[in-house]
Amino acid sequence: MRILLVEDTEGLGEAVGAQITEDGHAVDWVQSLRFAQNSLRTTTYDLILLDLMLPDGHGLDFLKTIRASGNSTPVIILTARDQVSDRINGLNAGADDYLIKPFDLSELSARVAAVARRYRGNPNPLIRVGNLEVDLHDHRIQRNGQPVELTAREWALFEGFLQRPGILLSRQQLEDRLYAFGAEIESNTIEVYISRLRKKLGRDAIVTVRGMGYRLETDET
Amino acid sequence: MRILLVEDTEGLGEAVGAQITEDGHAVDWVQSLRFAQNSLRTTTYDLILLDLMLPDGHGLDFLKTIRASGNSTPVIILTARDQVSDRINGLNAGADDYLIKPFDLSELSARVAAVARRYRGNPNPLIRVGNLEVDLHDHRIQRNGQPVELTAREWALFEGFLQRPGILLSRQQLEDRLYAFGAEIESNTIEVYISRLRKKLGRDAIVTVRGMGYRLETDET
DNA sequence: CAGGACCTGACAGCAGCCTGAAAAGTCAAG
DNA sequence: CTTGACTTTTCAGGCTGCTGTCAGGTCCTG
Numbered sequence: 417m418r419i420l421l422v423e424d425t426e427g428l429g430e431a432v433g434a435q436i437t438e439d440g441h442a443v444d445w446v447q448s449l450r451f452a453q454n455s456l457r458t459t460t461y462d463l464i465l466l467d468l469m470l471p472d473g474h475g476l477d478f479l480k481t482i483r484a485s486g487n488s489t490p491v492i493i494l495t496a497r498d499q500v501s502d503r504i505n506g507l508n509a510g511a512d513d514y515l516i517k518p519f520d521l522s523e524l525s526a527r528v529a530a531v532a533r534r535y536r537g538n539p540n541p542l543i544r545v546g547n548l549e550v551d552l553h554d555h556r557i558q559r560n561g562q563p564v565e566l567t568a569r570e571w572a573l574f575e576g577f578l579q580r581p582g583i584l585l586s587r588q589q590l591e592d593r594l595y596a597f598g599a600e601i602e603s604n605t606i607e608v609y610i611s612r613l614r615k616k617l618g619r620d621a622i623v624t625v626r627g628m629g630y631r632l633e634t635d636e637t
Numbered sequence: 638m639r640i641l642l643v644e645d646t647e648g649l650g651e652a653v654g655a656q657i658t659e660d661g662h663a664v665d666w667v668q669s670l671r672f673a674q675n676s677l678r679t680t681t682y683d684l685i686l687l688d689l690m691l692p693d694g695h696g697l698d699f700l701k702t703i704r705a706s707g708n709s710t711p712v713i714i715l716t717a718r719d720q721v722s723d724r725i726n727g728l729n730a731g732a733d734d735y736l737i738k739p740f741d742l743s744e745l746s747a748r749v750a751a752v753a754r755r756y757r758g759n760p761n762p763l764i765r766v767g768n769l770e771v772d773l774h775d776h777r778i779q780r781n782g783q784p785v786e787l788t789a790r791e792w793a794l795f796e797g798f799l800q801r802p803g804i805l806l807s808r809q810q811l812e813d814r815l816y817a818f819g820a821e822i823e824s825n826t827i828e829v830y831i832s833r834l835r836k837k838l839g840r841d842a843i844v845t846v847r848g849m850g851y852r853l854e855t856d857e858t
Numbered sequence: 859c860a861g862g863a864c865c866t867g868a869c870a871g872c873a874g875c876c877t878g879a880a881a882a883g884t885c886a887a888g
Numbered sequence: 889c890t891t892g893a894c895t896t897t898t899c900a901g902g903c904t905g906c907t908g909t910c911a912g913g914t915c916c917t918g
Binding site: 604626 | 889891906907908909915916917
């Protein structure tokens with residue numbers, strides 16, 4: 417998700433931004449309504465986190481303005497504990513939720529996730545590797561825009577590579593990933609699956625390091 | 638509006654009831670799930686205010702039950718501050734909003750008004766998925782212009798997909814949606830319902846991800 | 859150039875999924 | 889309470905295509 421954070425307090429802004437980033441979202445942090453306005457013009461956001469007391473005006477006026485202009489991006493208001501009236505007015509003005517300062521960061525995550533879910537934006541982080549685009553949660557892969565179907569085992573192996581892109585993985589490590597601990601594998605199963613992955617993902621997607629193991633190619637051509 | 642209040646704490650129940658009455662709504666106040674169940678059988682409500690910790694069970698189980706039986710009345714959950722997981726599960730189970738105790742009464746009014754507005758001003762939120770057109774509120778579906786009839790459980794399952802179109806849902810998630818917590822399902826009920834949905838909605842509407850779960854297909858081809 | 863490491867097409871067996879049908883449950887009407 | 893229509897759940901058989909194995913080949917390295 418792409419999130420616009422409007423908050424003029426340095427410390428809070430940083431903390432919130434860090435948390436959201438860690439949750440896998442992209443954050444633009446602005447410290448005034450003027451800049452917020454500007455960001456909205458150039459970018460489409462999935463969510464706005466809006467402080468109310470800002471140097472160049474009140475957040476609620478901002479909210480009403482953008483709603484009046486037809487923007488329906490979900491908004492979560494950040495408000496002080498005792499400003500009950502603000503919260504009510506906020507909901508009336510078209511906010512979707514609010515957080516009472518000081519709030520727990522995990523609560524922030526939960527609210528953001530909840531709004532995300534409610535609005536069914538694009539909640540899954542996409543990973544880009546070479547010419548592949550991977551949705552880790554949905555197990556979906558696109559290669560040059562074309563969907564690629566992997567079987568369960570193929571995915572399990574590929575996921576192992578994704579967790580350490582560009583890092584050398586030994587045969588043993590890969591086997592441990594596919595099979596329960598102590599798995600005794602006699603044949604060349606890993607090689608076979610590497611082969612199958614290459615056929616589906618591209619010949620150069622996985623690099624053989626002779627005598628050592630395999631490595632996911634991360635670079636562009 | 639006619640509102641069902643499910644809350645076992647005397648003081649809170651009275652206060653909430655009084656506030657809502659003052660706002661011009663009709664309130665039925667019950668203090669257990671058993672009575673709530675009963676009220677639902679005899680009356681149609683516009684909104685349910687649902688406490689979670691009740692003498693004869695957990696509110697979320699109640700919510701799942703009525704959703705599975707085809708009831709789509711908006712629900713606002715009343716929950717304690719620290720039950721973050723309850724709130725998230727609540728939204729997953731089909732709640733529309735939640736209030737964190739202790740809450741201000743004027744805040745309650747605002748939320749109730751917001752839900753009312755959402756369901757009145759937006760009478761027919763139509764969702765389009767593939768060649769299906771779904772009226773979430775009325776539980777009506779048209780496939781290529783032809784109406785499709787779903788049973789309660791079929792709908793409950795389908796609604797789960799609609800909330801996250803295109804997202805992978807595990808069997809477990811789908812079961813959690815249909816059955817009260819702890820309901821161990823031994824057989825392949827989910828598969829059977831998937832099969833029925835496919836028969837009614839089209840073979841390609843739901844995609845199987847072997848070993849992982851199912852996904853609502855959103856793209857046309 | 860010999861030997862080892864790696865690659866890949868083919869295939870039997872089977873896990874996971876699908877679905878028709880029967881049994882069990884629900885509910886409203888009489 | 890009984891009946892009948894309908895929905896939900898279970899069960900079992902059938903089928904698809906995934907999995908692990910092998911064999912014969914290619915490619916690297918010393």
